[in-house]
Amino acid sequence: METITLKSLGGAGTVTGSKHYLKTPELNILIDCGLFQGIKALREQNWEPLNINIKEIDLIILTHAHLDHCGYIPFLVKSGFKGKIYMTEPTRELAKLILLDSAKLQEEDTEKANYHHYTKHHPAKPLYTINDAERAFKYFYIINENTNIQLSEHIQFRFKPCGHIIGACSIEIVCFGKTIIFSGDIGRNKSAILPPPDFFTTADIIVMESTYGNRLHDNSNLYDKLTYWINSTIKNHGNIIIPSFAVGRTQELIYILYQLKEQNKIPRNLPIVIDSPMAALATDIMIDFAEYTTVKKEKWLEIIQQIDINREYSRTEEIVRNKKSKIIIAGSGMVTGGRVLEYLKHDVGNNKNTVLIVGFQAEGTRGRALLNDSHELKIHGKYYPVKANVVELTGLSAHADQTELIDWIRKYEIPPQKIMLVHGEPSALEALRVKIQTELQISVKILVKDEEVIC
Structure with a gap:
């Protein structure tokens, strides 16, 4: 043997x-x-x-x-x-x-x-x-x-x-x-x-x-939950911040948000921003390999035309300062780094805003701290109080x-x-x-x- x-x-x-x-x-x-x-x-x-x-x-x-x-x-x-x-x-x-x-x-x-x-x-x-x-x-x-x-x-x-x-x-x-x-x-x-x-x-x-x-993931209607939190947040003139993994989760999110707009469940003119150069490149790769998804390449090309994809860090501050309600999808997925930190520094202390957690959050990450109802987040050496709504949507897990x-x-x-x-x-x-x-x-x-x- x-x-x-x-x-x-x-x-x-x-x-x-x-x-x-x-x-x-x-x-x-x-x-x-x-x-x-x-x-x-x-x-x-x-x-x-x-x-x-x-x-x-x-x-x-x-x-x-x-x-x-x-x-x-x-x-x-x-x-x-x-x-x-x-x-x-x-x-x-x-x-x-x-x-x-x-x-x-x-x-x-x-x-x-x-x-x-x-x-x-x-x-x-x-x-x-x-x-x-x-x-x-x-x-x-x-x-x-x-x-x-x-x-x-x-x-x-x-x-x-x-x-x-x-x-x-x-x-x-x-x-x-x-x-x-x-x-x-x-x-x-x-x-x-x-x-x-x-x-x-x-x-x-x-x-x-x-x-x-x-x-067990929540099997209640993911689309309804997303619709509720997006609409209630923009009604309060707040922002929706979604820390997201660049590969996989971001692409699924923009597809679902596109569908919600098509069904008139969320405003068609609501800005959606992807602020992650890696997510932008990963989206390009996924479109190149669209046959590995259940969505046709032509549909993906149509979807990304409706998204503001920011590849330049110099624009992040400009987006942060914009007072208009929007959905921000930014890395990193577990809030360990990346541009999402800039948005959280500005928005996590305001109860008008909502942070949607859509993926697994490992022990010791800021994402896990948010899920554990931490009253503050340490970002770049400074503590920021957490007053925004923090919502976990396990239905989006990969x-x-x-x-x-x-x-x-x-x-x-x-x-x-x-x-x-x-x-x-x-x-x-x-x-x-x-x-x-x-x-x-x-x-x-x-x-x-x-x-x-x-x-």
Whole structure:
């Protein structure tokens, strides 16, 4: 019997830094290569050496392009990795955008830290640079969905779309006769712009995400809720601020808002501003790959004609000063940085305004603080009182909830022998473990970082 082992180098016991290392007699495969985000204790792990020899990794397979799944790639390449990195075509284009942005922000943060001397390192250095990111792109290798790729004599894999964002896939690895599925981030069964997740039907082991393993999304009418909060806010002459992830969520939002205007549920002349250069570029990419969505390219082109897309930081202050009610969609999605901070500094202290939270908010982020009814936010060294309405709309989440995750497992014709849970906070992991074992009678293990498990 050939020994196959799995070790999670990230994304175990947390929702960030996904890296799962599959060691086999023929190849050593890294599934995802993400950056740790969120609280300082997590971010510091990006600087710690991996609990493996980087030069022993033969190849990487990428589920999708979000930073917590691809953001460590340039550092890995800089450290000696020289294998192929397999991904879908939309993932390649989005990953390039996200990695260049990540590198640019790191260079800027390092420059500020050195200039203002608020670093214990002399000088401070970025984890990787723009040049490092660009050097990594030559290892990107495009694979079509639903195509079997023979990696070695006894190992093959294929992608299957899983919703979440364009190009996102689950991965099936057949290795020495054993079938191991990596779910990636599973999308919603009913997205406004994406087809429902596809699925495999056989597996020995499933390595599965658990982001919302302890929660059910609100199934009441999302459109009605959005309509209510938008109309009540503009009636009070306030602004609607939506911190939004540049890739996926922003595009879904503008499609839904377009529909609300078409249905005369919100004023047709209500300004909608996207203030995020990355969201603007991600929207361009999504239009280029419109066939991966349920919306035709012509419709997307019509929709963006009605949006004020601001790419220049110099215009942000002008938009902030404009007293007319508007909807602002700005990064970052968890309020950890980006232009949304400029709007919050100006608007979060006024009860006429509404902040709509539309995605997962990790522990330690300002977005989580807002959801936890924090009375103040610290932004750029200063505290701002929170008086605006803060409303969570889970119906816009790009992650499956507990019921959808369970339904995804039920689609397997023969239940897997074991499910290994990753990509969740401890309470979500434990709740999903109990639910799977109780309802489906499948053995479940919660993976621990750097623990080697025999598959």
